[in-house]
Amino acid sequence: xxxxxxxxxxxxxxxxxxxxxxxxxxxxxxxxxxxxxxxxxxxxxxxxxxxxxxxxxxxxxxxxxxxxxxxxxxxxxxxxxxxxxxxxxxxxxxxxxxxxxxxxxxxxxxxxxxxxxxxxxxxxxxxxxxxxxxxxxxxxxxxxxxxxxxxxxxxxxxxxxxxxxxxxxxxxxxxxxxxxxxxxxxxxxxxxxxxxxxxxxxxxxxxxxxxxxxxxxxxxxxxxxxxxxxxxxxxxxxxxxxxxxxxxxxxxxxxxxxxxxxxxxxxxxxxxxxxxxxxxxxxxxxxxxxxxxxxxxxxxxxxxxxxxxxxx
Amino acid sequence: xxxxxxxxxxxxxxxxxxxxxxxxxxxxxxxxxxxxxxxxxxxxxxxxxxxxxxxxxxxxxxxxxxxxxxxxxxxxxxxxxxxxxxxxxxxxxxxxxxxxxxxxxxxxxxxxxxxxxxxxxxxxxxxxxxxxxxxxxxxxxxxxxxxxxxxxxxxxxxxxxxxxxxxxxxxxxxxxxxxxxxxxxxxxxxxxxxxxxxxxxxxxxxxxxxxxxxxxxxxxxxxxxxxxxxxxxxxxxxxxxxxxxxxxxxxxxxxxxxxxxxxxxxxxxxxxxxxxxxxxxx
Numbered sequence: 337x338x339x340x341x342x343x344x345x346x347x348x349x350x351x352x353x354x355x356x357x358x359x360x361x362x363x364x365x366x367x368x369x370x371x372x373x374x375x376x377x378x379x380x381x382x383x384x385x386x387x388x389x390x391x392x393x394x395x396x397x398x399x400x401x402x403x404x405x406x407x408x409x410x411x412x413x414x415x416x417x418x419x420x421x422x423x424x425x426x427x428x429x430x431x432x433x434x435x436x437x438x439x440x441x442x443x444x445x446x447x448x449x450x451x452x453x454x455x456x457x458x459x460x461x462x463x464x465x466x467x468x469x470x471x472x473x474x475x476x477x478x479x480x481x482x483x484x485x486x487x488x489x490x491x492x493x494x495x496x497x498x499x500x501x502x503x504x505x506x507x508x509x510x511x512x513x514x515x516x517x518x519x520x521x522x523x524x525x526x527x528x529x530x531x532x533x534x535x536x537x538x539x540x541x542x543x544x545x546x547x548x549x550x551x552x553x554x555x556x557x558x559x560x561x562x563x564x565x566x567x568x569x570x571x572x573x574x575x576x577x578x579x580x581x582x583x584x585x586x587x588x589x590x591x592x593x594x595x596x597x598x599x600x601x602x603x604x605x606x607x608x609x610x611x612x613x614x615x616x617x618x619x620x621x622x623x624x625x626x627x628x629x630x631x632x633x634x635x636x637x638x639x640x641x642x643x644x645x646x647x648x
Numbered sequence: 649x650x651x652x653x654x655x656x657x658x659x660x661x662x663x664x665x666x667x668x669x670x671x672x673x674x675x676x677x678x679x680x681x682x683x684x685x686x687x688x689x690x691x692x693x694x695x696x697x698x699x700x701x702x703x704x705x706x707x708x709x710x711x712x713x714x715x716x717x718x719x720x721x722x723x724x725x726x727x728x729x730x731x732x733x734x735x736x737x738x739x740x741x742x743x744x745x746x747x748x749x750x751x752x753x754x755x756x757x758x759x760x761x762x763x764x765x766x767x768x769x770x771x772x773x774x775x776x777x778x779x780x781x782x783x784x785x786x787x788x789x790x791x792x793x794x795x796x797x798x799x800x801x802x803x804x805x806x807x808x809x810x811x812x813x814x815x816x817x818x819x820x821x822x823x824x825x826x827x828x829x830x831x832x833x834x835x836x837x838x839x840x841x842x843x844x845x846x847x848x849x850x851x852x853x854x855x856x857x858x859x860x861x862x863x864x865x866x867x868x869x870x871x872x873x874x875x876x877x878x879x880x881x882x883x884x885x886x887x888x889x890x891x892x893x894x895x896x897x898x899x900x901x902x903x904x905x906x907x908x909x910x911x912x913x914x915x916x917x918x919x920x921x922x923x924x925x926x927x928x929x930x
Contacts, residue, residue, distance in 0.1 A: 434843070
C-alpha cells in the first residue's frame with residue numbers, strides 16, 4: 337500500500353498578542369490508500385485545525401503536506417486540484433449544506449464547479465451517488481431542513497463523493513447524530529471504503545467510535561501526537577498515560593474497572609505550553625525529568641509509537 | 649426556490665401595510681406612466697391665470713402656480729423624476745454597497761479594514777450637505793443628482809452586507825464550497841449573497857424613499873436639474889408664495905409624504921414577509 341497523504345512536521349501557529357498559539361505543533365503522519373486513521377483528543381487539542389490544513393481551508397505555517405503525490409510548498413496544489421484528492425465531512429450536517437439549495441443541486445455542485453459531464457450525465461451521477469449513500473430519489477427535490485440529521489449527513493457524504501476523492505476527512509462526522517443513526521452512518525463509511533477504496537482521516541473525541549472504524553489510531557494532545565499505532569494495540573496497551581485517561585473517561589463500567597484515573601484540570605493554554613512534556617501538568621506519573629526533556633515519539637514494539645518517558 | 653419566493657410575495661400582498669403601500673406606490677407609478685398621454689402639453693406651459701386656488705376653476709382641479717402652470721400636470725410629471733431618481737440612485741448604491749460589503753466581509757483582514765475605514769469616512773459626512781456640495785461642484789443635472797445621492801447612501805448597504813458576510817463566511821457550507829474547489833467569486837455570488845438578500849431588499853425600499861426626499865430637497869433649494877419638473881421644483885416655486893398661496897407647497901409636499909410613506913410601509917411588510925421566523929405568525 338502506498339501513502340496517499342503525508343505530513344512532515346506540520347505546524348500552524350496563530351499570531352496572538354501573547355505569542356504564538358501552537359494549534360498544530362509538528363505533526364508527522366501518513367495515511368495509506370484505503371486506510372482509516374482515527375485521530376482522537378480533547379477539544380482544543382488541534383484535531384480540527386489539522387483537518388482544516390489538510391483540506392486547505394487553513395494554511396499551515398510550517399512543514400510539508402503531501403497529498404496524492406503533490407507536495408505543498410513551491411508546487412502547492414490549487415484549490416481545484418486539491419478538491420479532487422481530498423474532501424471533508426463536517427460535524428453539523430445542517431450547517432454544512434446551503435439552506436437555500438435543493439439536495440440534488442447540493443450534490444451536483446462539485447461536478448458543476450469542475451465542469452464534469454453534460455447536464456444529463458451529472459443528473460445521472462447525482463442519482464447514482466445518492467443511491468450509494470442510501471438516499472432515495474424523492475429526497476433529491478427536498479431542501480436540507482426538510483430532512484433528518486442522518487439524511488443530511490448522507491447528503492454531505494454524497495456531495496463529497498462526486499469528485500471521487502481518495503481521502504475523506506471526517507471531522508466529528510457522527511458526533512452530532514443520535515446513537516442509532518451514528519451506527520448506521522459508521523457502517524455506511526465502512527461500506528463505502530470497501531466499495532471505493534477510500535482513505536479516511538477520522539477525527540473524533542470519542543475513542544470508542546474511533547476504535548470501531550479505524551485501522552490505526554493517533555492520539556493528539558496540545559498540537560502533538562502522543563501515541564500512534566494499530567487500533568487494537570492502542571486500545572489494549574494504552575501505553576501513554578493520556579490514552580489511559582481518555583479510555584478511563586468512557587462512561588462504561590467494564591472499561592472503568594481497569595483502574596485508570598480520570599483527568600483533572602483543564603488543558604493548558606497552547607500559547608503558554610508547559611516545559612518538557614506538555615502532558616506533565618495533568619499526568620499522574622510525572623517526574624522531574626518530564627519537566628525538562630520533551631519526549632519524542634519512540635517505538636515500543638507492536639507497531640506502536642509513544643511519546644512518553646515512562647510508557648506503560 | 650421559486651416556491652418560497654412565491655409565498656414571500658403572497659405574504660407581502662396579504663400583509664395590511666404591504667397592501668396599502670403597494671396600492672399607493674402603484675398609483676404614483678401610474679401617474680408617472682400616464683403623464684405624457686394625459687397632459688401632452690408638458691408641465692412648463694402657461695395654461696391659465698396665475699395663482700388660481702384649487703377648486704376655483706374646473707379646468708385646474710389643483711389650481712395653478714405663480715406662473716399660471718397647472719399644478720396637477722406638474723405633479724404628474726414630477727412623479728417621473730422622483731421615481732426615476734429614487735430607483736436609479738438606489739440601484740447604484742445597492743450594487744456598489746453590496747460589492748464593498750461583500751468583499752470586506754468575505755476577505756476580512758486588511759481589505760476589510762481599508763474598505764470599512766472608507767465607509768466610515770463617507771458615513772461621517774452629513775449626507776445632505778455632501779449631496780449639495782457634489783451637485784454644486786459638478787453642476788445640476790439628473791445624472792449628477794443621481795450619482796450624488798448614490799455616493800452618500802451606499803455605506804449603509806455596505807455595513808449591512810458586510811455584517812451578514814462576516815457571519816456566513818465561517819459557516820460550514822461556505823467552507824465546504826472552498827473544499828470542493830469553488831472560486832471565491834462564485835462563493836460570494838452564488839452561495840453567500842442569496843442567503844443575505846432579505847435585509848438588502850428591505851433596506852432598498854427605504855433607500856428609494858431617502859433618495860426621493862434628497863432629490864426634492866435639492867430641487868427645493870434650486871439645485872435641481874433646471875430642465876426637468878420635479879416635486880422639488882414645484883416646492884421651490886411655491887415657496888415664494890407661502891403666505892398667499894400655501895396650497896402650492898402643500899400639494900407637492902403631500903405627494904412626497906404619500907410616496908415615502910408607501911415605500912416605508914412596503915419595507916415594513918417586506919421585513920415581515922422575508923423573515924422566516926415570523927412565517928408562523930401571519
